[in-house]
Amino acid sequence: MKKLLAILLAAVLVLSLAACSGSGESTADEGTKEAEAQEAEAEAEEGGETEPAGGNYQTAIDLYQNGVKEYKYKAGEFKKYDEPITLTVNNTHDLDSDTFEAMRAAGEPVENGRWIQYFRDDMNIEWVFGWCESNSADYNQKLTLSMSEGALADVFYVSDQNMIRQLAEAGAILPLTELWQDNVNETLGRIMEEEGTAIYGTGIVDGEFYALPVKMPSTNTYNHCWIRRDWLEKVGMDVPSTMDEVKEVAKAFKELADGNIGLCFSKDFMSEMEGVFWAFGGQQNSRRNQWNKQEDGTIAYAEIQDNMKGGFEWLRDMYAEGLIPQESISMGTYDALANYVATEKCGLFYGPHWYGFQLQNFGFKTQNYGMGSEGEADWIEIPLPKGTVDTVIIPGNNTNDGWYCINANCEHPEAVIQTLNAYVEKLFGENNDFANFFACDLNSGEWNASPIHVLSATVDLDPYWILSKATNKETQEVDESKLYEPGTSYWNYIKAGLSAYQYMFGPIDSCFCYVDETYPQNILWNEYLFIPTQTYTDRWGSLVEILDNYEIKIVTGELDLDEGFAEMVQKFNEAGGAVISEEYNEIYADFTK
Amino acid sequence: MKNKSKKSGWKQFKRNIPLHLMLLPAVILVLVFAYIPMYGLVIAFQNFNAAKGIFGGQKWIGLGNFTYIFTLPSIWRVFGNTLIIAVLKIIFGTLAAITTALLLNECSSKGVKKSVQTMIYFPHFISWIILAGVFTDILSPTDGVVNSFLGLFGVKPIYFLGDNKYFRGTLVVTDIWKSFGYNSIVYLATITGIDPSLYEAASIDGAGRWKQVWHITLPGMSTIIILLTILSMGNILNAGFDQVFNLYSAAVYDTGDIIDTLVYRLGLQGAKFGPSTAVGLLKSIISLVLISSAYLIAWKKFDYTVF
Incomplete structure (x- = not known):
C-alpha cells in the first residue's frame, strides 16, 4: 500500500508537469486564434480611436524633427472643465516619506496638497493617487503586475522603454501624436523642446508617439569632482586641474591619517564617475546609453571606443598604488560614500550634483559665507580636471526621467496634458508662483509632490545665475536686494543650513559654477534617443554584464588594458552588440535623413 | 481477499476522517500556492507581454x-558555477555536520554540550542580508578582522569577496558556518539512537573512544x-540565491554567478x-529527475520510503 502510494504520488507529479507542457502545446493554436480574434474584435470596437502600434510614421518623424508647429493653447492657457472630472495616477512617490509625513502633520497631506488643490480649483480636475512606490525596482514589479491584471491608473509613470513597447503592442496605452499637438500649450511645448525636439524620439513606437517624456534638466547628466578644501590646505596643495595632480592629492590625503583612502570608488564607477573618462576623451554618459556620431556619419556605442582607455589606465594605476580600496570594487555607490566620505576617511570623490544632498545628510556644512565652524570638513566642487584633452567634453542626453503613459481606458486623456500645461504655468509661466510651489519649508522638493510633472532645462541654472549676479565672489557677500525668484528661495535654503543647495547651486565653489562655464557649448548630445530594438531588449542586459566583468578586471589589473579592452569589445560585438549597432544605425538614418 | 482489503481501507479512511479534515x-x-500557479509555466513557451495579461492573447514561440x-553568453558559466558551488557545499557541509555531531556526542559535560549546540545553532536563524554585511x-x-x-603572519590582504580565486571558497565556508549547527541535529539524533550495549561490549573488548567511533558510531550513522x-x-x-546575491558583484561573476542570480537579473x-x-x-525538471532517482536509490538500496 505504502509503495503504491509512493508510486502514485510520483506519477501525479510527473504527469502534472507533462500535462502542463502538453497543454501548453495543445492550446497553442487555440491561444493564437483566440488572441487574433480578440485583437480583431478590439480593433473593430475601437474604430481607430485607439490605434495599435504602427501609426503614421511620417507624422512621428515630423514631430521628432520639427516639434509642435502650431499651438492651439497659448502661453498661460489651459483648459478648465465645466464639470469635475477625476484622474488617477501611479508614480514613484514615497507617500509615507518623512517629508510627506511632516507635510501631513502640518495639515497639508500630499493627497490634498497645494498641487492637488490647484488642479481642483483652477481646472476642476480631481487627482487621486493610486498605488505609488518610490523604489524603482519595486515600482517596476508593481507596474508589471498591474499591467498583467489590467489594473493601471489613468496615467502612470514608466521608466523602461521596453515596457512602453509592450504596452503599445497590447493596445493598453493611447497614441499621443495628435492628442499632444491638440492640447500642449506654448509654455509646455517650449519646455519639452528646450534642448531639441529629438526628445520625442524616446516615446515613439513603430511610428506613433506613445509616451510623454518626463522632461528634466540635461545638466543632470554632468559628473563633478568633489574635494575637501580644508585637507588641501593641510597638505599644502592647490586645487588640482590635471589628473596627475588629482593622483598626487589622493596620495597626500591618504597619508593624512591611518585608515584614509585616496579616492572613493564603487562598482558603479561607469555610471557614477564618468568624469574620469571624460578627462581622457572618453564619451560615455551616466546612463551608459550614449551613441555618438562618427566621421562616416554612422553612430557608435561610446563605451567600447578606444578613447575610454585613458580613464581605465588612470583608474588601474590608482588601484595598483593602493589609492582605491580593494573592497570598493564590490560596493554600491551609497555604501562607498557612507563608508569613506561620511566617516571622513576620504577627501575626494566624483559624482552627479545631487550628491550634495548626501554631503548634507552626512552632516557636512558649507564653510562659505562665514557659515560652519573652524575645523569642520569643507567640501567644494571643482572644475573637472583634465587628463589628455584640452577641453572636457560632457556627453549627455536630452534628459527625461522616464515617461508618462495614458491608459487606453482613460476617459479624459487630454486632461493629462492640460494638467501639465497648468503645472508649468505655476512654475515657469509669466504669472508663476515658483516660491510656493517649487519648494516650501517642509518640502524642498514640493515640485515633485504633484501627481505629474516636467521641469525646465534651466530650472537649476536659473537660481544659480540669479545668485551669482548678486554675489561678490571675493568677499562672498550676497546682496539680497538683487535677488528674485527662484534665486531668493535657493539663498534662503542655504541660509537655513541646507548645505546641499550651496554644494549644488551656490554662487561659489558649486557644481553649477562648472555647469555655467560649460553648458551647453561643451555638451556632446546623445544621437540615439529612440525606443530600443528587440535585439537590444533581448541582449543588452548580457552585454552590460560582459562590459562590467571586463572593466572591473581591467581596473584591478587582472587583465591587460589593451588586450582586455580588445577582447571585451570583441565579446560585446559577438554577443549582439554588432547587431544592435546595425539596427540603431538604420533607425537613426530613417529619422535624420 | 481484494474486497477485504478495500473494505478495510474504506473503514480506515472513515475512522480517520477527523485526521483527514x-x-x-x-x-x-498546497493546491493554491503550488499546483494552481503551475499554470504560469505556460509563460516559458510564450513571448510574454505583461500588458496583455497572463490569460491574454500571448504569442506562442x-x-x-x-x-x-542557451545562446546567452554566460549560460554555461552559470550552470558550471551552480553545480560546483552546490556540490562543494553538499560535501563539506555534510562533513562539517557529521564531525560536529561526533564531537558533541563525545562531550561529557552536558552544560558545555548544550551551550555549544545553542551557539552553533543560532546562525541558522540570521538572514543572509544581515550576514552579508557582517x-x-x-x-x-x-580593516577586516x-x-x-x-x-600578523605577513600575509598580504586578500579580498575574499572580490577575488575569483577565493570567492567560491568564501561562499562554501560562510554557508557551512551558518548551517552546520542546524544540520548536525539529525546526525546527533541518529547517534543517540545507537544501542548503548554495543559501546559497552566494545569497551569490555578493549576498544578505545576512537575505535568505538570508527567501528560503532560511524557504521551506525552510515545509512542516514x-x-x-x-x-x-x-x-x-x-547553490543558495540569498547568499550569493548578497555577497557577489561583477568582479566575481566568473566564479560566483549562479542560475538563480541570472534568473533574477533576467526576470525581475x-x-x-x-x-x-x-x-x-x-x-525544476532536472531537480525532479534527480530527486526521483535519488528516491529510487534510497528505496531500493536502503529501504527508505516516505510513505
Whole structure:
C-alpha cells in the first residue's frame, strides 16, 4: 500500500508537469486564434480611436524633427472643465516619506496638497493617487503586475522603454501624436523642446508617439569632482586641474591619517564617475546609453571606443598604488560614500550634483559665507580636471526621467496634458508662483509632490545665475536686494543650513559654477534617443554584464588594458552588440535623413 | 481477499476522517500556492507581454525561450558555477555536520554540550542580508578582522569577496558556518539512537573512544549519511540565491554567478518573464529527475520510503 502510494504520488507529479507542457502545446493554436480574434474584435470596437502600434510614421518623424508647429493653447492657457472630472495616477512617490509625513502633520497631506488643490480649483480636475512606490525596482514589479491584471491608473509613470513597447503592442496605452499637438500649450511645448525636439524620439513606437517624456534638466547628466578644501590646505596643495595632480592629492590625503583612502570608488564607477573618462576623451554618459556620431556619419556605442582607455589606465594605476580600496570594487555607490566620505576617511570623490544632498545628510556644512565652524570638513566642487584633452567634453542626453503613459481606458486623456500645461504655468509661466510651489519649508522638493510633472532645462541654472549676479565672489557677500525668484528661495535654503543647495547651486565653489562655464557649448548630445530594438531588449542586459566583468578586471589589473579592452569589445560585438549597432544605425538614418 | 482489503481501507479512511479534515487546510494551501500557479509555466513557451495579461492573447514561440537561454553568453558559466558551488557545499557541509555531531556526542559535560549546540545553532536563524554585511566587514581587505589576523603572519590582504580565486571558497565556508549547527541535529539524533550495549561490549573488548567511533558510531550513522547525501541531490541546482546575491558583484561573476542570480537579473530586472520562467522550469525538471532517482536509490538500496 505504502509503495503504491509512493508510486502514485510520483506519477501525479510527473504527469502534472507533462500535462502542463502538453497543454501548453495543445492550446497553442487555440491561444493564437483566440488572441487574433480578440485583437480583431478590439480593433473593430475601437474604430481607430485607439490605434495599435504602427501609426503614421511620417507624422512621428515630423514631430521628432520639427516639434509642435502650431499651438492651439497659448502661453498661460489651459483648459478648465465645466464639470469635475477625476484622474488617477501611479508614480514613484514615497507617500509615507518623512517629508510627506511632516507635510501631513502640518495639515497639508500630499493627497490634498497645494498641487492637488490647484488642479481642483483652477481646472476642476480631481487627482487621486493610486498605488505609488518610490523604489524603482519595486515600482517596476508593481507596474508589471498591474499591467498583467489590467489594473493601471489613468496615467502612470514608466521608466523602461521596453515596457512602453509592450504596452503599445497590447493596445493598453493611447497614441499621443495628435492628442499632444491638440492640447500642449506654448509654455509646455517650449519646455519639452528646450534642448531639441529629438526628445520625442524616446516615446515613439513603430511610428506613433506613445509616451510623454518626463522632461528634466540635461545638466543632470554632468559628473563633478568633489574635494575637501580644508585637507588641501593641510597638505599644502592647490586645487588640482590635471589628473596627475588629482593622483598626487589622493596620495597626500591618504597619508593624512591611518585608515584614509585616496579616492572613493564603487562598482558603479561607469555610471557614477564618468568624469574620469571624460578627462581622457572618453564619451560615455551616466546612463551608459550614449551613441555618438562618427566621421562616416554612422553612430557608435561610446563605451567600447578606444578613447575610454585613458580613464581605465588612470583608474588601474590608482588601484595598483593602493589609492582605491580593494573592497570598493564590490560596493554600491551609497555604501562607498557612507563608508569613506561620511566617516571622513576620504577627501575626494566624483559624482552627479545631487550628491550634495548626501554631503548634507552626512552632516557636512558649507564653510562659505562665514557659515560652519573652524575645523569642520569643507567640501567644494571643482572644475573637472583634465587628463589628455584640452577641453572636457560632457556627453549627455536630452534628459527625461522616464515617461508618462495614458491608459487606453482613460476617459479624459487630454486632461493629462492640460494638467501639465497648468503645472508649468505655476512654475515657469509669466504669472508663476515658483516660491510656493517649487519648494516650501517642509518640502524642498514640493515640485515633485504633484501627481505629474516636467521641469525646465534651466530650472537649476536659473537660481544659480540669479545668485551669482548678486554675489561678490571675493568677499562672498550676497546682496539680497538683487535677488528674485527662484534665486531668493535657493539663498534662503542655504541660509537655513541646507548645505546641499550651496554644494549644488551656490554662487561659489558649486557644481553649477562648472555647469555655467560649460553648458551647453561643451555638451556632446546623445544621437540615439529612440525606443530600443528587440535585439537590444533581448541582449543588452548580457552585454552590460560582459562590459562590467571586463572593466572591473581591467581596473584591478587582472587583465591587460589593451588586450582586455580588445577582447571585451570583441565579446560585446559577438554577443549582439554588432547587431544592435546595425539596427540603431538604420533607425537613426530613417529619422535624420 | 481484494474486497477485504478495500473494505478495510474504506473503514480506515472513515475512522480517520477527523485526521483527514485536519489535513485539508494544508492540502488546499498546497493546491493554491503550488499546483494552481503551475499554470504560469505556460509563460516559458510564450513571448510574454505583461500588458496583455497572463490569460491574454500571448504569442506562442515554442521552445524559443529555451533557445534564447542557451545562446546567452554566460549560460554555461552559470550552470558550471551552480553545480560546483552546490556540490562543494553538499560535501563539506555534510562533513562539517557529521564531525560536529561526533564531537558533541563525545562531550561529557552536558552544560558545555548544550551551550555549544545553542551557539552553533543560532546562525541558522540570521538572514543572509544581515550576514552579508557582517561578512563584508569581517573579510574586508582594508580593516577586516580576518585580514588583520593574516597580516600578523605577513600575509598580504586578500579580498575574499572580490577575488575569483577565493570567492567560491568564501561562499562554501560562510554557508557551512551558518548551517552546520542546524544540520548536525539529525546526525546527533541518529547517534543517540545507537544501542548503548554495543559501546559497552566494545569497551569490555578493549576498544578505545576512537575505535568505538570508527567501528560503532560511524557504521551506525552510515545509512542516514548516505540517505541525506542522496536526498540533497535534489538541491544540486540550488547553490543558495540569498547568499550569493548578497555577497557577489561583477568582479566575481566568473566564479560566483549562479542560475538563480541570472534568473533574477533576467526576470525581475530585465522583465524577461519568458526566459526566466523557462530557466525555472528547466531547473525544476532536472531537480525532479534527480530527486526521483535519488528516491529510487534510497528505496531500493536502503529501504527508505516516505510513505
